[in-house]
Amino acid sequence: MGLIWLALASTAVAGPPRISVGSKAFTESVVLGELATQLARDAGTTVTHDSALGGTQTAWLALTRGEIDLYPEYTGTLSRDILGRTEPTTLAELRAAVAPLGLKISEPLGFVNGYALGMREERAEELGVETISDLRAHPSLRFGFSSEFVPRTDGWKGLRAKYRLPQTEVQGLEHELAYRGLASGALDLIELYTTDAKLSQAAIRQLKDDAGFFPDYSAVILYRADLAERAPDALAAVRRLEGALDEETMIALNARVDLEGVSEPVAAGGLLAERFPSAAGEDLKITIPTAPNLFERVAARTAEHLALVVTALGFGLLTAIPLGIFAAKRPGPGAWVMGVVGLLQTLPSLALFVFLIPVLGLGFAPAVVALFLYSLLPVVRGTHAGLTGISGAVRESAVALGLPPWVRLWRIEMPLALGSIFAGIKTAAVICVGTATLGGFIAAGGYGEPIFTGLRRDATGPVLEGAIPAAVMALLVQFAFDRLERRLTKRR
Secondary structure: OHHHHHHHHHHHHHOOOEEEEEOOOOHHHHHHHHHHHHHHHHOOOEEEEEOOOOOHHHHHHHHHOOOOOEEEEEHHHHHHHHOOOOOOOOHHHHHHHHHHHOEEEOOOOOOEOOEEEEEEHHHHHHHOOOEHHHHHHOOOOOEEEOOOOOOOOOOHHHHHHHHOOOOOOEEEOOHHHHHHHHHHOOOOEEEEEOOOHHHHOOOEEEOEOOOOOOOOOEEEEEEEOOHHHHOHHHHHHHHHHOOOOOHHHHHHHHHHHHOOOOOHHHHHHHHHHHHOEOOOOOEOOOOOOOOOOHHHHHHHHHHHHHHHHHHHHHHHHHHHHHHHHHHHHOHHHHHHHHHHHHHHHHOOHHHHHHHHHHHHOOOHHHHHHHHHHHHHHHHHHHHHHHHHOOOHHHHHHHHHOOOOHHHHHHHHHHHHOHHHHHHHHHHHHHHHHHHHHHHHHHOOOOOHHHHHHHHHHOOHHHHHHHHHHHHHHHHHHHHHHHHHHHHHHHHO
């Protein structure tokens, strides 16, 4: 009897299974992630969706580390960019390749979203360009590709070698913004996704891949093998997407988001509620999510952003002020301290994330560590400058009074250096507020999430929704430290 009660208690504590769905940072991937999320949730599973995680390697790393349980992928991307295959690879071969990693691949979802190259129709007609091979005759054409497409073996790197193209320089930019460059004439050629919604609105010629370079990009769900044991109902629900989505449906879903401004959860929920039959032949009981209003969204992002800034800046001050004191009191090793914190400041933010994600994973932790490292230099330098700028006469007077070193530091030197120290703190705080927006790139939340959403959708509204509150927060933080500095100065 006791064993029965124990089993019931453990089941009650465990509750429904929990899984995490991921998606990459472009509209179609987020929509597919939402379809999977809502199907799994309808099956009684607690689901979180870590949307817009960045590029392919970020999502792949999150899956292999167990930070997410599944995400939508494409067979060509898996073969070429992840596994490094150069020859055509069958689905069976891909499954055999990922099985040792504890991963499985669903059946194709029913549509292909491949890469293609595109030019404005009138420009292509003017130059007589119909195939990718025709580009060899026009070395001065201006190419604009996404940062992920450029280094990929199934992207520009491999394409240029395959076709022996003479163009050596390309402009890197967000995929969605490339359409603007093409429309304005700033670019002559961009890469396309064949299910892009904007293709139906623009006169763009897709160049023929006459050398057969691009592989098949059938959409699939890549998932952890143990999901069949941990959440079998959720996996079964998600796998009902297999063969259920054709290209027209996917283009329409992308259009609802990119052209009509509908959110991905609403677009996905609408499709499931209207067209997706349940296993019993009835409609799924999908509740189309109600989008939070502007105030609710900003309030939620403000809490997330503040958590990032306060945590990082708090640890930064606890570390940087002692380092600044040490650098001022010990000039020899202090020069090394100043050099190291200066070097950290030169690291590009996204590059720093690349180093931190394999160690700390996605989300809050790597974002806080990055912000912490960026907060060090201003405070260390301000503390060092304030202490070393105190006149020799003042120091000699303090020594003549017979005060111990720690009393001289705390009662005389630190108050005199307060202005310089606070200048560094205010600079670090503003840097933290601004740089924290990059947390949206790695699922850390904050104001960066709407900014990246706006860039992905080529929409100004979401960008302003994140940028304006971030600017206001930076001003308020600086104002708060100004007030604190004045109060401390008066007490002095």
